[in-house]
Amino acid sequence: MESNSLATQENMDLTLQGETNSPAHNQDHNPDHNTGKTGMAMAKDTGQQQFITFTVGDQEYGVDIMSVREIKGWVETTLLPNTPEYMRGVLNLRGVIVPIFDLRCRFGLGKTEATNLHVIVIIAVKNRMVGILVDTVSDILTVSNSDIRDVPKMETLIEEEYLSGLVTIEERMVALLNQERLFDTQIIENGIGLSQVDE
Amino acid sequence: MSTNDFDLDQFKATYFEECAELLIDAETRLADLQHNPESVDAEDLNAIFRVVHSVKGGAGAFSFDQLVGFAHIYEALLDRMRQGEIQITEEIVTLLLTANDILTNLIQAAQNGTTLPEESFTEVKNKLNLLAFDQPVSTPAEEGEHETITPDETREKKYIISFNPKPELLQHANEPLLLVREMKELGELETKVNTDRLPPIQKIISDEAYFSWVFELISDCSLSDVEEVFEFVTEDCDLDIKIEEEATEAEAEAKQEEKTKSQQISAEPAEPAEDSSEKSLEATKQQAVEAMQAPTIPTPAPVKPNPAGNTQASQRVSSIRVELDRVDRLVNMVGELVITQAMLRQQVDNLPSELAAFMAKGFEDLGMHTREIQESVMAVRMQPVKSVFARIPRLVRELATKLGKKVELETSGEHTEVDKTVIEQLSDPLTHMIRNSLDHGIEETPEDRIKAGKPELATVTLSAEHRSGRIHIIVTDDGRGINRERVKAKAIEKGIIGPDENLSDEAIDDLIFSPGFSTAEEVTDVSGRGVGMDVVRRNISNLGGRISVQSTSGKGTKFIMSLPLTLAVLDGMVVAVGKEKFIISLTAIIESLRPAKTELHKLSNGAEVVSLRGEYIRLVKLHRLFNIPGAQNDPSQALVVVVEIEGGKQVGILVDELLGQQQVVIKSLEENYDPVEGISAATILGNGMVALILDVDGLDAMARQTSHKQNQDDEKGETRNQPNLITTSLDTKKLGSEEKLTPAQPENTSTIPADTASEAITQKYEVME
């Protein structure tokens, strides 16, 4: 197992930008990809997987590098009315409207007070593009599949279904996100009723 | 080489896509043919021929036997027509139209993986056959007759082949050495070259054939296998194939036959066509093809002259196919360019004045160029409505037949261009307009028309034109016109209008668009789904369009559909609510106003209304529906944007202020997220921020759903705008109770006729005591 530190955000931006507009070419077309079991099965064939990791509070999370399209600093978004609290509105990514999800809030840990220092990781989930609001981006991890552990029940605060595995690296524990569970709004129950504004 | 991995199925999608385009082309040209048979363009017939030819070609590869069989006959007829062997008559054109319909159905069936019952088109097939081959039915069985006799092929034989190429053989790029190679594959080959004709080296001309050969081939292959080697060169050489073998008596007969054939070949080496060698070659080849593919398609093809028609089209439109994705990306990027340019432009004012003047000039040019690029890019997506119009003749024919009416369709303006996005949406409403014209517009029977002093043949006109930045699609019929008495009676019966309502002719005509006016029993299966004109109007208005009807009793009816030229951009009004900005489509906006306190009223069911020139308009408080803090709640301090919603009703949207008009590029929210109630799409403003485009119909529905609850809350929290007592002259009980029923099913509650005189509409907002 090795760990390359992520040089700069700008670099990452350059590396990944080219693919932004062509989600059709990435492997996430396979709807099973990145869901726990299939991801593991694929991993066994290739031996290793790469993840981009980022932090929310004290916890470190990872997403499959193949699904990451771009990383950018937080910018002001346009709120969508009557959507869940973790849905932080939409932003314009070179002409494409992309919804932004607050990962902290998605895990029920309260809304992130977003500043310029916060980061949005744009990832592909199935054939959609979504942004995840996180605190910082930390690393690119190359992980042997044998080092990915299943998520034991009740070990974290987060429901296990949102994670596809755990990796321990230099005494840090990285939780690998099951992004389809987390951000595919067609799966997430979206029933938020109308509420009233106090006047 | 193994070719088992060539799976042709992967090309089916391309094929059907291509078929769809081809059929449109054929339809269009047939329609031309129908209207001006005298001025038939040879290219038209050629083009239709090619359509059928291509359909057949692909169908063969996929073994759509039924389709191939029919296309073949149809093609043969077209071939004779383009040779001028068959004159174009009205009758023939009708037959071609029918044939084209059948072809379309067969393609559809093939696409669905089914076939059509043969008897459903036998009659047409026979007619075509009669014309194409001067015989009623093609009997594929006959074709089998000149299959080669297949003698015992497995015995080893010795073929003696004398082969003497002519210069043409080389000039046609055939190569004797390749033939030798091919023969070697058949068996043991001994080659003797005769170089007698070879001149001295300085006299050699490269294309001249100087060599001749005698081959001795020992092989168990059949004569036809050997003949096949020379398949392409029989006319360009002297060829003699003899068989020497130890024949047993039992085999003598077969051998004799083979010898006879071989003699025939050598006897008439260079005679083109219809000699027996040709036939046997033909048979050989057919056999070869058949051996290769299990289900053989019989291709009855009588010999007919076929000149090498050089169909050079006089004007050639050169074009390329581009994936829509690429264009969309271009449109996106140009949109970004516009935004970036606007952002930079704003910074210019902050520069020192001498620099600013210089930069401003540059930005002016840049702005102009950017706009031009934007327009050019949008123009790329523009397409003539022809592709939609081309489907209509068939629809009219089918409908007319079904309804037992005689109808002629005239079209004009098919070259009018609209954005691809609009084209995609045109087909459904157009189908319904046409259906309505044929179904209800035109008299029941041709006799009825004669009685009314009209020609037996009814005319439906379909036209398209650009008018003030929109496209107008007009369907006119010369039928009986709308029967206003009946429409009114029906509207009363259905509870759409009150029995005593006094409506203008226009208002009565408009009732046909009312929800609930068309009933299920009237809905035929012609359009594929049973919807009424109310749905048509709603769908059109969802596209930012309008549909209206004009009718003169006894003279006919005219439907006018008006649509924006593109659904990719929209003229919008930017409004502010709290800190948020939204876009309202300008086509929906009627006016905006700041109401005086005295003009504001509250209904007993919680709805707030503003009175406007004696009409009451329901208020939609955006900041409440969307939970936007810091917005103005008091309408007399804010602005009311009056918009027209579904069914011609008006509602007032409460906003803080208007920020100005702007053309915006429509972006889908659903591409990466889910639909949001009250929002139809998004766009990007000059500062790069996303702004949401309001769905006014959706907002009205939301407002209705929450009005009761709001009402309760307001009772507690607000004392302003206590209900004023309003009395009107209308039927208060009925309408009041309907308002109460609305929350559950907002769409079905609007019993208010579409576009009925607006007095009638607004008077319905009643105050309960």
Add this chain to the structure above:
Amino acid sequence: MGLKVLTVDDSKTMRDMVSFTLKGAGHSVLEASDGCEALRVLGGDRVDLVITDVNMPNMDGLTLCKEIRSNPTHRLTPILVLTTESDGNKKNEGRSVGATGWIVKPFNPEKLLQVVNKVCP
């Protein structure tokens, strides 16, 4: 070594199928949708083989044959004509304008490769 083949057909389906088959056999393929376009392609490129449909807009396959034969560069380039007609007529016409051979539709990948093999070294 693979051949360089120009396939000429107004039907995209047919071009796709021919192209796919030939590429699968290791040949490289150029495409044109009618005779005019084919000549433009040939103007800039030498090919080892031309496979053309007969019925096409702008310039049909037979005219294309004539044009190719009258061009010194492509005079000896083998030309295969794709025909649906199984009668001898089209073939004779093809032959009279200089076609090397023909392929009778319905399209069949194996047959195509077989015929290509027959006329190309």
